[in-house]
Amino acid sequence: MANVEHLTRLKRGAKSWFKWIDAGDRLEPDLIDANLKGVSLQEVYLARANLTRANLRAAGLNDANLSSANLQAAELRNASLSKANLSNSNLRFANLADADLSLANLIGADLREASCQRINFTSANLIGTSMRKANLEEANFMTAKLDRTNLSEAHLTKANFMEASLEAANLYQAELQETYFYKANLQSIKAISAHFCRAYLFAVDLTTATASDSDFRWTNCSYSSFNNANLSHADFSGAILTKTDFRGANLAGVNFRGANLFNADLRDTNLTKANVREAVLDGAIVE
Numbered sequence: 001m002a003n004v005e006h007l008t009r010l011k012r013g014a015k016s017w018f019k020w021i022d023a024g025d026r027l028e029p030d031l032i033d034a035n036l037k038g039v040s041l042q043e044v045y046l047a048r049a050n051l052t053r054a055n056l057r058a059a060g061l062n063d064a065n066l067s068s069a070n071l072q073a074a075e076l077r078n079a080s081l082s083k084a085n086l087s088n089s090n091l092r093f094a095n096l097a098d099a100d101l102s103l104a105n106l107i108g109a110d111l112r113e114a115s116c117q118r119i120n121f122t123s124a125n126l127i128g129t130s131m132r133k134a135n136l137e138e139a140n141f142m143t144a145k146l147d148r149t150n151l152s153e154a155h156l157t158k159a160n161f162m163e164a165s166l167e168a169a170n171l172y173q174a175e176l177q178e179t180y181f182y183k184a185n186l187q188s189i190k191a192i193s194a195h196f197c198r199a200y201l202f203a204v205d206l207t208t209a210t211a212s213d214s215d216f217r218w219t220n221c222s223y224s225s226f227n228n229a230n231l232s233h234a235d236f237s238g239a240i241l242t243k244t245d246f247r248g249a250n251l252a253g254v255n256f257r258g259a260n261l262f263n264a265d266l267r268d269t270n271l272t273k274a275n276v277r278e279a280v281l282d283g284a285i286v287e
Helices: 003-008 014-023
Strands: none
Touching: 003 014
């Protein structure tokens, strides 16, 4: 249970709280299982706080400092955490559905198996975070930074990654059906056996990506770049690949059946055992 004195003083407001903890040499607040539902604590200082299983549903925590805080299994549905500092925080198993984390700093945070449906991560910094097996369906990552983020086995159906950066991110076996990637940076991603079915990948940079055995059926990858990517045994059946750049890619065993490869660039590719039956190859550059 939460330390009663800590909880009482926190409920008096962020300014009063800061004065108290500053005088106490920045103690580490004990707020385990605390009920802070709907509280307004803008700019509050809760670095290194123990908020395990705390109820922060619909709490106002914009600009709060929660760096290195323990929020494991915390309830944060509909919470406002815009511009909050959550770097190196533990949010494993937390419920962040419908929460606002736009412009927040989550560098190095742990969100493994968290519930983040419809969460707003617009322009957030998620570099190096772990989101393995998290539920991120319909999440908004527009212009967010996710370089080197671990999204393996995450549920990202209908998520929005418009103009986001996921360079060298891990998307192993991620569920990405109907996800929106317009002009996103996916350079060097590791997306083996990922599920991109019906995703919108228009003008996306997938240079040197590893996406072997992945499902790209019915995707729109027009004007995208797969330069030097490893796409062996991927399934692009029914995909729209107009002016897609595959130069130097490994396309061995790829299924292009029924795909539209109009004006696609296939120079220097490995097409061993690739299936191009019923594919549109008008204007495609092969040599």
